[in-house]
Amino acid sequence: MTVLSSRQVLRLIRSGELYLSPILDPKEQIGPVSIDLRLGHVALFVRAAGLSHVDPRNYTRNKHDEQQKEQENKQKFARSEFTFGDRLLLHPGSLTLVPTLEWIKLPLNVKGVVTARSSWAREGLNIATANFINPGYNGIITLELANFGHIPIALYPGIRIAQIAFYEVTEPIPTKQSGQFDMSFEPRAGNIGEHDEAFLEDEESPDGSKA
Amino acid sequence: MLAPSEYRLQECENVRNLLRDTLRYAYFSKSSKDVYAECLDRLQLIENAFNILEEDNEDILEEMSNQLSDLSELIGRVERSRIEEFSWPFALALQNLALRICTKGQPGGDPAPRFFISADDELNSYQIITEQNAAGFISSPLFNIIFPRSLKNFVLLHPILGHELGHAAISAPQHSRLLSDEVLTPLAHKSPLQDLTRFQSWLDKIDADLDIDEQTKAVSAWQEELYCDIFGLLLMGPSYVGASTSLLRPFKTRAASDSHPPSVTRFWIINKVITALGWREQLRKHKQLRSATDRYFDSLSKLAANVPRKYRLLNETQILAAMERLQSFLADISGALCPMPDLVQVAAMRRRMLAGCPPVASEVTRSLKISNSNVDFRSVLFAGWITWMSEERPATDLTFIKLNMLCQRGILQQNAVDVWKTHERKQGP
Numbered sequence: 184m185t186v187l188s189s190r191q192v193l194r195l196i197r198s199g200e201l202y203l204s205p206i207l208d209p210k211e212q213i214g215p216v217s218i219d220l221r222l223g224h225v226a227l228f229v230r231a232a233g234l235s236h237v238d239p240r241n242y243t244r245n246k247h248d249e250q251q252k253e254q255e256n257k258q259k260f261a262r263s264e265f266t267f268g269d270r271l272l273l274h275p276g277s278l279t280l281v282p283t284l285e286w287i288k289l290p291l292n293v294k295g296v297v298t299a300r301s302s303w304a305r306e307g308l309n310i311a312t313a314n315f316i317n318p319g320y321n322g323i324i325t326l327e328l329a330n331f332g333h334i335p336i337a338l339y340p341g342i343r344i345a346q347i348a349f350y351e352v353t354e355p356i357p358t359k360q361s362g363q364f365d366m367s368f369e370p371r372a373g374n375i376g377e378h379d380e381a382f383l384e385d386e387e388s389p390d391g392s393k394a
Numbered sequence: 395m396l397a398p399s400e401y402r403l404q405e406c407e408n409v410r411n412l413l414r415d416t417l418r419y420a421y422f423s424k425s426s427k428d429v430y431a432e433c434l435d436r437l438q439l440i441e442n443a444f445n446i447l448e449e450d451n452e453d454i455l456e457e458m459s460n461q462l463s464d465l466s467e468l469i470g471r472v473e474r475s476r477i478e479e480f481s482w483p484f485a486l487a488l489q490n491l492a493l494r495i496c497t498k499g500q501p502g503g504d505p506a507p508r509f510f511i512s513a514d515d516e517l518n519s520y521q522i523i524t525e526q527n528a529a530g531f532i533s534s535p536l537f538n539i540i541f542p543r544s545l546k547n548f549v550l551l552h553p554i555l556g557h558e559l560g561h562a563a564i565s566a567p568q569h570s571r572l573l574s575d576e577v578l579t580p581l582a583h584k585s586p587l588q589d590l591t592r593f594q595s596w597l598d599k600i601d602a603d604l605d606i607d608e609q610t611k612a613v614s615a616w617q618e619e620l621y622c623d624i625f626g627l628l629l630m631g632p633s634y635v636g637a638s639t640s641l642l643r644p645f646k647t648r649a650a651s652d653s654h655p656p657s658v659t660r661f662w663i664i665n666k667v668i669t670a671l672g673w674r675e676q677l678r679k680h681k682q683l684r685s686a687t688d689r690y691f692d693s694l695s696k697l698a699a700n701v702p703r704k705y706r707l708l709n710e711t712q713i714l715a716a717m718e719r720l721q722s723f724l725a726d727i728s729g730a731l732c733p734m735p736d737l738v739q740v741a742a743m744r745r746r747m748l749a750g751c752p753p754v755a756s757e758v759t760r761s762l763k764i765s766n767s768n769v770d771f772r773s774v775l776f777a778g779w780i781t782w783m784s785e786e787r788p789a790t791d792l793t794f795i796k797l798n799m800l801c802q803r804g805i806l807q808q809n810a811v812d813v814w815k816t817h818e819r820k821q822g823p
Contacts, residue, residue: 190762193758193762193764194758194762196756196758197757197758197759197760197762199749202746202749202751202755203756204751204752204754204755204756204807205754205755205756205766205807205810205811206756206764206766207756207766207810207811207814208814209763209764221810224806262478263478264477264478264482265477266477266482266486267809267810267813284807284810286751286752286803286807288749288750288751321750321751341810341813341814366750366796366799366800368799368803
């Protein structure tokens with residue numbers, strides 16, 4: 184896997200193989216091997232009162248109960264939208280899911296790696312570890328923001344907050360692994376229990392009731 | 395028991411608390427302060443009046459109580475104006491247009507209307523509620539643009555608000571006389587809408603069941619509705635065709651009412667205007683857009699061709715006279731008359747959307763320089779409709795909602811580009 188230079192990335196954009204937009208300030212936004220990403224306009228704040236704890240078993244329990252699944256999903260986050268000029272505050276210890284302003288579509292032989300910008304990291308703003316963007320991905324990128332500092336951090340839609348580097352996958356994946364139009368328009372909660380059901384079965388007590 | 399004056403002042407306090415509640419949510423940060431201040435001013439005026447008026451001023455007290463009730467209703471709508479409830483990128487673009495139209499030609503010193511945007515639960519509830527600066531009671535008129543909450547992301551249907559902006563324009567004191575004399579009058583001249591007698595004989599032809607009060611109301615209401623369709627077309631451009639036919643077609647057999655003419659009559663008139671404007675011929679010049687453009691306009695022209703003769707309320711002379719006057723009216727307002735979409739730009743936007751990407755994009759030149767074009771939101775919407783009508787679209791997974799969200803995303807990205815370019819201009823070279 185080799186990292187692509189920004190000039191290579193720009194050529195891919197020009198040929199239409201890769202979509203990355205908008206790029207507002209090429210001079211400052213484009214580095215030798217990375218492009219800065221800006222904060223988008225939606226935030227999903229984790230609600231402390233929404234759930235007592237995160238439990239992957241809930242995902243398997245609610246697998247066939249759409250109403251319960253949806254209810255937990257909706258109540259877990261408070262969703263807010265912001266226009267340019269609005270401010271969102273990230274309090275110490277809190278977690279927020281936000282989209283990038285940029286929309287990205289990757290060809291099948293390129294993957295992206297998103298990391299925090301070091302200047303923000305020094306202020307205590309953490310962006311999820313090793314955010315891999317799979318080849319063929321199409322949509323906004325979800326950033327998981329956490330404030331590791333001791334004072335709240337004000338954030339504004341449009342500010343540069345993360346960066347993405349692109350890597351060529353030496354053996355392109357044969358087909359896109361998810362549907363052709365898995366467009367992601369805004370952050371979504373993940374399914375932490377999916378495909379791990381074997382380890383998440385409810386234990387039954389001797390009288391037949393669930394533990 | 396509360397004395398009448400105590401009750402009235404308590405009501406003022408309740409409305410003040412409701413107003414404070416509006417601060418619980420942010421909507422458009424730049425305009426919410428103005429709207430809040432206007433409501434607070436009005437409340438203060440009413441409260442002052444209650445404090446100084448004697449109980450024997452019954453008429454004025456009743457009028458002020460009615461004003462308080464209206465204010466409470468208005469604040470209730472502001473309280474529901476949460477940004478999460480409507481498509482703010484579209485609303486922002488529309489608000490800019492609305493402000494230009496409603497402030498153009500205002501006498502110096504007249505306050506500009508304040509806009510606030512809300513979402514209503516009623517399906518299909520596109521509306522703009524306007525108000526006048528009655529007897530100096532209000533500092534700035536408040537205009538409420540209402541989107542149907544259930545259609546939040548359906549920006550391809552939102553161009554119908556161009557029709558509603560027609561109502562807002564004719565209600566503006568500085569435009570009211572001109573639009574009435576120079577657009578509504580020629581529109582109705584020698585038509586069944588010219589007077590009640592002609593209208594009644596036309597109603598007999600279509601067996602409409604309206605009583606005399608409804609007929610009287612309908613004559614002027616229908617004139618304004620038909621003018622608003624022409625206004626909407628000229629303001630929002632070709633995207634108005636898709637929005638209006640999609641929203642009106644389910645009701646095409648709806649009988650005439652005192653507020654709206656039959657939908658089929660509206661199809662007939664919209665099609666006449668489009669034919670006169672020559673949009674179809676111009677837009678089909680681009681090879682890649684030709685078949686989709688034909689299908690797009692065919693959906694309306696086929697509807698219009700099937701409109702029974704008796705429903706063709708206006709003739710070409712009447713329609714064109716109104717259209718031409720409205721064109722020059724809108725041309726005088728910066729950016730109001732929808733420019734003909736750039737065909738190369740539309741083709742590129744269509745290509746991107748068929749690939750599942752937003753229509754607006756930063757482009758890279760041969761020398762690897764980046765440029766961001768200025769794309770009018772109305773062109774994005776037209777490109778969206780053309781994509782929907784494209785032969786290639788069914789082979790993709792591009793559903794109507796996804797297409798709408800891509801268009802909305804395009805308008806949002808353009809908004810970011812505009813913010814950036816404005817900042818660059820301010821900074822200078």
